[in-house]
Amino acid sequence: MNAKPPVSSSRRTFLKTTATATTAVAAGVLDVARTAHAAGSDVLKVGMIGCGGRNTGAGAQALKADRGARLVAMCDIFQDRVFNARYAIQADLARLDRADQVQVPNENCFTGIKAYEEVIAASDVVCIANAAKFHPLHAISALRAGRHVFVEKPHGIDPRGLKLLQAAAELAREKGLCLVSGLQSRYHPGYQETVKRIHDGAIGDVISIEENFLRAPYGVTERKPDLSELEWQFSTQYHFRWLSGDDVPQSLVHNMDRARWVLGDPVPLKCHGLGGRSSMIEPIYGDVFDHHSVIYQFASGVRVYAFCRTTTGCYNESSSIILGSKGQASVTACRIWGGDNNWRWQPASNDSHDVDPYQIEHDRLFAGIRSGQPVNNGDYMFKSTMSTIMGQLSCYTGEEVSWEAVNASDYFHAPAPEDCHDGMEPPTVPGANGSYPVPVPGQTRMI
Numbered sequence: 533m534n535a536k537p538p539v540s541s542s543r544r545t546f547l548k549t550t551a552t553a554t555t556a557v558a559a560g561v562l563d564v565a566r567t568a569h570a571a572g573s574d575v576l577k578v579g580m581i582g583c584g585g586r587n588t589g590a591g592a593q594a595l596k597a598d599r600g601a602r603l604v605a606m607c608d609i610f611q612d613r614v615f616n617a618r619y620a621i622q623a624d625l626a627r628l629d630r631a632d633q634v635q636v637p638n639e640n641c642f643t644g645i646k647a648y649e650e651v652i653a654a655s656d657v658v659c660i661a662n663a664a665k666f667h668p669l670h671a672i673s674a675l676r677a678g679r680h681v682f683v684e685k686p687h688g689i690d691p692r693g694l695k696l697l698q699a700a701a702e703l704a705r706e707k708g709l710c711l712v713s714g715l716q717s718r719y720h721p722g723y724q725e726t727v728k729r730i731h732d733g734a735i736g737d738v739i740s741i742e743e744n745f746l747r748a749p750y751g752v753t754e755r756k757p758d759l760s761e762l763e764w765q766f767s768t769q770y771h772f773r774w775l776s777g778d779d780v781p782q783s784l785v786h787n788m789d790r791a792r793w794v795l796g797d798p799v800p801l802k803c804h805g806l807g808g809r810s811s812m813i814e815p816i817y818g819d820v821f822d823h824h825s826v827i828y829q830f831a832s833g834v835r836v837y838a839f840c841r842t843t844t845g846c847y848n849e850s851s852s853i854i855l856g857s858k859g860q861a862s863v864t865a866c867r868i869w870g871g872d873n874n875w876r877w878q879p880a881s882n883d884s885h886d887v888d889p890y891q892i893e894h895d896r897l898f899a900g901i902r903s904g905q906p907v908n909n910g911d912y913m914f915k916s917t918m919s920t921i922m923g924q925l926s927c928y929t930g931e932e933v934s935w936e937a938v939n940a941s942d943y944f945h946a947p948a949p950e951d952c953h954d955g956m957e958p959p960t961v962p963g964a965n966g967s968y969p970v971p972v973p974g975q976t977r978m979i
Contacts, residue, residue, distance in 0.1 A: 574600040576901065579655030581648045581670050582662030583608035583617035586684055590659045590714070591617065592624045593891050594682065595633045598898040602633055605640040605654035607647035608662070609766045614641045644954050652677050657901065660684060661714065663766065663775040664782070668693045669949040672700035675709055680901055682894065684714035686785045687917045689777025691979070692944035694918045701910020712897040713909035715789045715916060716889035719896065722866035722877040723790070723889075730794055734873040735856025738795060742853040743787035743838040745779075749812055749822070750842065762958045771818030772968075774945045774959050778820045780805075780924035781917060784840045788828075788923075789916035790852045790863050791836045799915050800828040800836070800922070802934040807927030809970050811843055819960055819968035826923035838923065930973030941979040 578601050580591045595601045603621060608614045618641065622634040642650045648670050652658055658674040660667055661684035668688045674681050681704070688694040704711040717723050730738070751770040759767060769775040776782055792798065805826035812822040822843045828836040852863040859871025866877035879887045886892075900907035922938040925931075946959055962968050971978075 576601045576898070577604045577654065577656045578602060579605040579607075579651035579658050580617070581607055581651050581658060581660045583610075583613040584661065586714075587659055587661035588617040588620050589890065590661055590682060590684070590894070592621045593894040594657065594659055594898070595621070595625055595630065596628070596885075596891065597894040598902070599630070599633075601657070601898065602635050604635055605642070605651045606636055607642035607644075607651045609643065609645065609763075611641070611643045614643065645952050646954070648673065652679060655679055657682070657897070663769045664689050664777055665693070665775050665945065666949050666952075668696035668700060671711070672696055672703060675700055675703045675707065675711070678707065678709070680710040680897065680906075682710075682712045682714070682897055683913075685917070686777060686781035686920065687713065687913045688921070689773075689775075689781055690921060690944040691918070691938055691941040693949070694914060694921060695942075697917070698910070698914045701908060701914060704906070704908050704910065708904075708906050710897050710900045710906045711908050711910055711913075712893055712900075713913045714893070715786065715909070715912065716893055717786055717790050717863075718793065718889075718909070718912065719892040720889040721879065721887055721892075723863050725877050726861060726863050726866050726868070727790075727793055729868060729873070729875065730854060730856070730861055731796070734859065734868050734875070735854060735861050735871060736858030737856060738832075738834055739855045739857060740834060741791045741794065741836045741855070742851070743784065743791055743836060744849045744851045744853075745783040745787055745840040746847065746849045747783075747842060748844050748846075748848070749817060752816060755816065761961060762956060765818070765958050765960075768816070768818065771816075771820050772958075772960065773819055774947075776820070777921070777945070778824075778924050779840045779842055780807075780824050780826060780838075780927065781920040783842075784824070784826070784838050784923065785917055785920045787838055787840075787852055788836070788919045789912060791828075791838070792912070792916055792919065794852075794854055794863065795830060795832065795834060797912060797915065798830055798832070799935050800830055800919055802932055803828045803919075803923050803926050804932045805923050805926035806973075807924075808973065813967055815962055815966045815968065819970050821927065821970065824923070824927045826926060828919065828923070925978050928971035928973065929976050929978055933979070937979060943979045 578594050606614050622631050625631045652674050657680045659682045660670050664686050671683045687697045765772045807821045807824040809822050823841040826838045854861040861868045868875045922933045926933040
């Protein structure tokens, strides 16, 4: 447990399906009071579903949020990711003299598509940050078992998945459990103050919003020759639609969450989008688009112009720019200018812990558990993610998509999460030229 593993194994072992979950987890009949608040004990057992970089960070932040938290179970598709994440978290906590909070024996390091069931059974609090396709299923499974949940964005990749997420949020309310979102903008002190000033009229009426998430391709890895096609797609899941949902839900979900927040959290009436794959066409980039533009229309008359791109050699920008009748604001720069209320946020504390939204979201999660006042981010989790799904579907099909239509749809990127299993055939394979097929706007139909 304390020995450093190799950075990467010679083969990312894709182990056989783990044992079927216990009847208690499947049926959701565990003692909620016992699992929800760790009655009679100061210890809160934490489990990780997914051991990539994001959940490695989330697992460490969960332990830093509460001295009584103990990491007890972890899972991933790949065994080496589990061991590397365990070592990284223990090393991080050791700098705070808190390495004792990592208590994951080898027998609690699980692998396989169904391994999430084992983690849920072992935990009080579950951190979910794996392929976004599985976020709704894993979240509601944990809540049914009486577990508190932190789940990364996006909170689903299709209309069917988001309906399951919405049901999970309602279940959390009914059971008095925490459901905390990885949309960390809402927990950033500077963003909070900027949005408050906008709401108080610092830039007048909001006229329009420009949202940008422009960058080079991310999560790109060379394919190892010993990986099966399914293993390969899981190892680079951001580049396959059936696992990640593509870049509008993956990246622009942060931007659309901030835009909706600025506007008072309404949902868009409709949107139309443009997208495609122009230059990143090699097999290593899977079957996702490399550029998207979506225009959202709101009942107030405000339009949000949202852009994301993952191509090399291009201009990059990450921003949320608000144009008002009496000035402008940048949420991400925490700044207001161009009017009578020029202002720039300065943190009140030099302690990075106090201003890090990734840490603060876990601080709030564990404070909610300990106080018996559960935190539930379900409303904006659902609405912000569904806004990006309607934008993504519009880019794929070339059609205008309304909020009403996307919510009436039961479309999902096949196969259904519950039907996925180790050794399955992936739903997409490369064509004769080695590249993967992509949607064709004007011809592809989804909802």
